Amino acid sequence: MYTIIGAGIGGLTTALVFEKLNIEYQLFEKSSGPNAIGAGIWLAPNALQVMEFAGVLDEVINVGNVINRITLTNHKLDIITDSSQLPAKEKYGFSTVAIHRAKLQSVLIDALPKNKIHWNKTVKTIAQLDDTISVTFEDNSKSESRYLIGADGIDSKVRSFIFPEAKIRYSGQTCWRGVMEEALPIEYQERGIEMWGQGIRFGMSQISKSKTYWFAVQKSKAFGKDDKRTLKKKLLNDYKAFHPLVNTIINNTNTETILRNDITDLKPIKHWHKGNICLIGDAAHATTPNMGQGGAQAIEDAYYLGRLIAENSNKNIFKAFYIKRYKKANAITSKSWLMGKIAHYNKAASIRNLLFKNIPKSVLDKTMHAVYELNE
Template sequence: MTKAIVVGAGIGGLVTAVALRRVGVEVEVYERASEPRVSGTGLSIMSNAVAALRGHGIELALEDRGRAIETFHLNTFDGRPIRAVPVKSIGERLGAPSVCVHRADLQAALLEAAGDCPIEVGAEATGYTADGDGVRVDFADGRTARGDVLIGADGFHSAVRGQLVGPETPRDAGYLCWLATVPFRHRALPAGHVGHYWGRGSRFGLVDIGHGRVYWWGTSDVPVWDGGKEQVLRAYDGWAEEVRAAIAATPADAIVGLAARDRPFLRRWGDGPVTLLGDAAHPMLTSLGQGAGMAVEDGVVLARCLAGTADPRRALRRYEDERRARTRQVVRASRALSRFEQAGPPGARLVRDTSFRWMPEPLLRRLNESALTFPATTGTRNT
């Protein structure tokens, strides 16, 4: 039986552990935090990721834990409609909804699905050594782990990626993001609604994640955040009433601020018995809401490639080959959409709003379906 060491117990790491165990791979998970993360804000598991999970026999009851998207509207900063995006009807055609959920609820569902899978916490990976028998992983506290393969699912600051490719400089998108989840109800936010608001060098999103909670995010070209709620309120002065109300209802210490950034796309994700997955392999900006979805797809495809294989190293290369084009396209599209939506100059904003308002419906559907469709995989071929 193949044994996999998974470094990282986030969304990608846990999906991978669950998926691998379903195809008979022995798994050990190591997480640098003192416990698997149960905090955070909201995220979306779009139709492609739901289809990937279901196709692998993984049912997480996401619609009970979060809220399926019923309506998705693009608006001007002050709430005037630009365009409705047919996310629900695309999901109906694909046979899988898009669901918005709190990260902690998704994490809890994955931990339940992982069952008795060994998960060791407080285990900060410091390096690995590959040899003819597999790979050994070393941790800061002196622990070691050995397996046939090592899967680096340890996020944006991946230690596994750091050893694999060497020092890198993150790619800054030039704006800040604010994130929060808060109990909130408003007439402009019906059940299952997602609303995006576009301003000048700034955006805002209101997302129903179920159970009376809203996940909101904002972006701004301001160079730094002073850590205060007042700066966030000032950034959205004059915006739609529901935007201001959501910020006002949020405790200051519930707002998370971070710089928007990704990394240049890697042509090589692995070597020998080592590979990368999720944000460790292909971190992306958030404009398409596909960061978690790509990690889910990665985990399912990796499991299919490793299922019953006699040559796990070759299976890792096949996984990387299957995922490279898909994730490169989503990384590029996320960055391009980010630049387009974050438009500052008046002319650029006019082009942005007009192009979406008058985009032919078939083109709008086709662009969204390309991201929301889990591609057929050939990873079931065993070697």
Template sequence: MKITITGAGIAGLCAAIAFTKAGYETTVFEAAPTIMPVGAGLGLAPNAINALAALDIADDIIPLGRRLPYFRILDRSGKVISENNSDMIGRKFGLDNFTIHRRQLHNALLSEVDPASIHAAKKAVGLENDGSQLRLHFADGTSFKTDYLIVADGINSVIRQQVAPNAQKRYAGYTCWRGVIDNAGALAEGASETWDTTGRFGIVPLPDDQLYWFACVAADANDARYGNFVPQNLAQHFRHFHTPVPEILARAHGQALLHHDIYDLAPLEHYAYGNVLLIGDAAHCATPNMGQGACQAIEDAATLYTELCKDVPLENAFIAFEKRRLERTQYIISQSRKIGSLAQIGNPLLASLRNTALRLAPASLREKQFEKLYNVTF
């Protein structure tokens, strides 16, 4: 039996780990010329930590990260609008506000997968299904026969678009820059986002004295005004923001930035298509406003693992996976999009009303939201 995975990012590697632990061999194809993570920092919430534990790899990954004491939403002056205390959340749901550099997480996952099973520079561009076997076609003109295919090659997946032709990317209305600075020192103790009518700025301390930052500005898709922005441009745009935002952008001077318009994927009706299964961003890409992108990819793998262990035909395991994952991931897509719209409000009056409402929101409301997000079993 041949099982193939397209994509060697977090979703694809976690899926390979799930199959291996369930007793299956996989072949992984990655479009990039080398197996190298692209990104900066990321956070893992309790649901992701519990999913890593279900895959029996949490103990290898937790020492690589850093637990932060809080997450705050601030206004431009630095005044707290809302705060989530990590100790309080952790007592009920497990390790929270855990940050790690994407490179470290990716390398830890890679170490769990047989290197001989991973092939780079193999961009999947087409799929044939003769009813009994699949033939995967690559951009280099080669092809590969397989019995089952796990599609984990992201929001722009060509194969996803072939099996689910009605899938639609949706622009969120803002563009985002990301970077990491070294020797961060005492610039920030916890994670924060500053919300203002002119844009949004996020700060996430990482292990090894690094700090991940991001900046979001409302813009048209492919907006020419922002295509060539460098840290100096961002420093000018966010010059009125509280400390340490100006210091962070000054420290980023001369660095190459990651810059992307923000998209999500309109909710799909299915993830399972016979002997083909969509996972990760190829299935349910959400905007990053809930910090759940990597978390949901890991959840996918943990859920898949439990279904694979039930000794049923893989098609049945894929259908069971879909039943367990569809509603939850659709909820996260919807909520994350709403949070992004709320955070990017450009009208001063509406922004003031938003800030007041968040300051007055009872803790019980946030706890209810945490319950829905973090209380998941595998």
């Protein structure tokens, strides 16, 4: 029996994969019920291949918005690189899907048996007793099982139990996210767009027929707070040099729903498992969002872990899982960190844009496939 901690993207996908492969599990989540916040998310083809395996791909596509081009532009929406997702579509059967996080969470939860998800269960302590792991929750209830999977996100309590020395790094950047209750102009409806300005950036994509997700990233001190009364004015002022569409999007978003997060990651750790406890997703390898891959990597973890358990070919499945996954996940963490730095160049912004404009299509496609491919 596997106890899974956390009903985020990674924990829920693990449960779905376990259902498919007949692996026994129970899932525990600290929230009182489904409550995904955080505006939109882009699900790349590597994530969608797992959604297909787990039997929820059609539902994800139905409630999301298919993106056929990932476009990097300057602040005026002049194209720097424009990566068609068609080669991905040809190879894997689908391109990227942009979706509201709450919708994604609903699709995953609806596909799971209700009696295996336990809400209001915040991990308090963990004890390893011979072959049994005992988890005590804040309400003093307990769960005992042979194996424990920590899918409890970047601030993982499970990780702090097995690897207390792990370090979260602040990137020096803060992100505001929102959803405008309107579609984008038709020419942008099937695009995921990131606009690089001088030391500042803005991204957007439609996430359903009538909703547009956006993000605005700036250098900032950590732990800043917003004054909701002046936030919109501040963002409008910060992005006034950008294409007028940015102004429209910020203006037409309800200020109360705008979220603010410092962008952090987890300094890569040497192992993701200890004894019968294993970490997945952000708990194991949280990455900055610059490549739109954190959720996809959590989803890939779910797939490979489930497959390894089901095949049962290796005595130390958690070690085999780490060996299978660490290179790709850690490479994405490092590359994403670097991309975040490059995206915020200030004085060298125009040289950067010129260099990126001249990246050959073959290199862009190769990089794309390295991320999108699942290696059997």
